Amino acid sequence: METQGASPFGPLAGIRVVDMTTVGMGPYATQILGDMGAEVIKIEPPAGDVLRYTEPVRNVGMSACFLNLNRNKQFLVLDIKCDDDLAHLKALIADADVFISNVRPVSMRRYGLDYESLQAINPRLIYCGAYGYSEAGPYAGLPAFDDIIQAKSGMAHFQGANGGRGPQYVKTIMVDKIVGLTAAYVIPMALYERERSGLGQAIEVPMFETMVSFLAVEHLAGKTFVSDGGPSGYPRVMSGHRKPYGTKDGHIALMPYTTAQWVRFFIVSGREDLTREPKYIDAAARNANIDELYAVVGDILGGKSTADWLVLLAKADIPHSEVLTFDALLDDPHIQATNTLFEYDHPTQGRLRAAGIPTRFSRTPGGIRSWPSELPAHRHDDESNGG
Known part of the structure; x- marks a missing residue:
C-alpha cells in the first residue's frame, strides 16, 4: 500500500x-x-x-x-x-x-x-x-x-x-x-x-x-480518599500474578472481567466448584482477593496446551489472546x-x-x-x- x-x-x-x-x-x-x-x-x-x-x-x-x-x-x-x-x-x-x-x-x-x-x-x-x-x-x-x-x-x-x-x-x-x-x-x-x-x-x-x-487514573487508588484510603497502586494491575500465564507448552493472556465471564471460565476449565466460592463470584469480594484469584488462574492454565486453551476460551467468549512477538504481527490477518x-x-x-x-x-x-x-x-x- x-x-x-x-x-x-x-x-x-x-x-x-x-x-x-x-x-x-x-x-x-x-x-x-x-x-x-x-x-x-x-x-x-x-x-x-x-x-x-x-x-x-x-x-x-x-x-x-x-x-x-x-x-x-x-x-x-x-x-x-x-x-x-x-x-x-x-x-x-x-x-x-x-x-x-x-x-x-x-x-x-x-x-x-x-x-x-x-x-x-x-x-x-x-x-x-x-x-x-x-x-x-x-x-x-x-x-x-x-x-x-x-x-x-x-x-x-x-x-x-x-x-x-x-x-x-x-x-x-x-x-x-x-x-x-x-x-x-x-x-x-x-x-x-x-x-x-x-x-x-x-x-x-x-x-x-x-x-x-x-x-493517577488508577494508581492514585487509596490516596484518592484523603484520610483513610490506604496506599497508592491499583491492586489488580499491581498483582504479581498479572502477566501472561504459562501453559503446558507456552503462554496465553487471559482476562475474565465480568462475573459471567468468570463463571464461564471456571466451567470450561473443569473447576465448576469455584463458581460456588463467593470470594471469586461476588464482584467486590473478587476485587479484594484478586491476587489470590490470579494465582489460581495460573495453576489452572498450566494444565493444558496453548492451542487447547485458545479453542476452549474462544467457544466460551472469554477475553484472551495468544502472546505474539512484534515480528509475528507482520503476518497477522487483522x-x-x-x-x-x-x-x-x-x-x-x-x-x-x-x-x-x-x-x-x-x-x-x-x-x-x-x-x-x-x-x-x-x-x-x-x-x-x-x-
Missing part, C-alpha cells in the same frame, strides 16, 4: 503548523496532525534532528525511528542563532496557525520565540510548548527525557513493583508518545475555540504533570486487512514498512501524502558554496 486514506485532505486540511520539535514527543504529535491533513513545516537545526542518527539505519541520517515519526512534513533547515534564519522562522510563524516547540522556555525567550513575542505578530497563533516541567512549579526549566520522567512520575516504580527487580522502565518510549498524543489533541481543541473567539492562545504540555495525571502495517517504496530509501493511520473518518479521512526526506542543505551553506 503506497498511501492510506481515500482523500488527500482530512479534518485539519488548511491548517499550517510550524514544528520546531525534535526526537520523539513533538514529532509524534505533528505527524498525527499531518496525517489528519495539516501542512507541517518541520524546522531542523543544521546538524538535523538527533533522532536521524539512531539505530537501526540503512542510510546515515534516515533512521527507522525518524522515518516512523516524520511523514507528511516539509523539511527546512534554519539556525536560530543566525539573525537571517531567525527572521525567516518568525516570518513563517506570522503566517501559521500553530507553532509547536519542545525547547525549554528560557531559550525561547532568548530568541524572541516566546508566546508573548509571537502573539504580537500573529494574534491568532496557537502556541504549544511541550517540555519537561510546567513553568508554574519549582522544576521549571530542568532538562527531561522519557526515562527521566518515567522515573520521576512513578511509572518506573510501578513497573518494577512485585517483581523483585527494583524499578523498571517500560520498554517503549511511553512518556514521549503519551505527551505527544496529548499535544495532538489539545492543539485541535484550541483551534476549535479560535473559531469562536478569533484569538490564539498558549498551551503548555509538560511531560511530568501529564504523566502524573495519566498514572493487521493485514486493516493496513495497520504496510510496505511502500520510499523515494530514496528503497522498500520500507510503516504503520498506517489507526483512526478512520467516514467523510474526511486523513492520508499519507509524503514521506520523510533527507536533511536539506542549510540555505546559508548553499550560499557560501555558490549554491
Whole structure:
C-alpha cells in the first residue's frame, strides 16, 4: 500500500503548523496532525534532528525511528542563532496557525520565540510548548527525557513493583508518545475555540504533570480518599500474578472481567466448584482477593496446551489472546486487512514498512501524502558554496 486514506485532505486540511520539535514527543504529535491533513513545516537545526542518527539505519541520517515519526512534513533547515534564519522562522510563524516547540522556555525567550513575542505578530497563533516541567512549579526549566520522567512520575516504580527487580522502565518510549498524543489533541481543541473567539492562545504540555495525571487514573487508588484510603497502586494491575500465564507448552493472556465471564471460565476449565466460592463470584469480594484469584488462574492454565486453551476460551467468549512477538504481527490477518502495517517504496530509501493511520473518518479521512526526506542543505551553506 503506497498511501492510506481515500482523500488527500482530512479534518485539519488548511491548517499550517510550524514544528520546531525534535526526537520523539513533538514529532509524534505533528505527524498525527499531518496525517489528519495539516501542512507541517518541520524546522531542523543544521546538524538535523538527533533522532536521524539512531539505530537501526540503512542510510546515515534516515533512521527507522525518524522515518516512523516524520511523514507528511516539509523539511527546512534554519539556525536560530543566525539573525537571517531567525527572521525567516518568525516570518513563517506570522503566517501559521500553530507553532509547536519542545525547547525549554528560557531559550525561547532568548530568541524572541516566546508566546508573548509571537502573539504580537500573529494574534491568532496557537502556541504549544511541550517540555519537561510546567513553568508554574519549582522544576521549571530542568532538562527531561522519557526515562527521566518515567522515573520521576512513578511509572518506573510501578513497573518494577512485585517483581523483585527494583524499578523498571517500560520498554517503549511511553512518556514521549503519551505527551505527544496529548499535544495532538489539545492543539485541535484550541483551534476549535479560535473559531469562536478569533484569538490564539498558549498551551503548555509538560511531560511530568501529564504523566502524573495519566498514572493517577488508577494508581492514585487509596490516596484518592484523603484520610483513610490506604496506599497508592491499583491492586489488580499491581498483582504479581498479572502477566501472561504459562501453559503446558507456552503462554496465553487471559482476562475474565465480568462475573459471567468468570463463571464461564471456571466451567470450561473443569473447576465448576469455584463458581460456588463467593470470594471469586461476588464482584467486590473478587476485587479484594484478586491476587489470590490470579494465582489460581495460573495453576489452572498450566494444565493444558496453548492451542487447547485458545479453542476452549474462544467457544466460551472469554477475553484472551495468544502472546505474539512484534515480528509475528507482520503476518497477522487483522493487521493485514486493516493496513495497520504496510510496505511502500520510499523515494530514496528503497522498500520500507510503516504503520498506517489507526483512526478512520467516514467523510474526511486523513492520508499519507509524503514521506520523510533527507536533511536539506542549510540555505546559508548553499550560499557560501555558490549554491
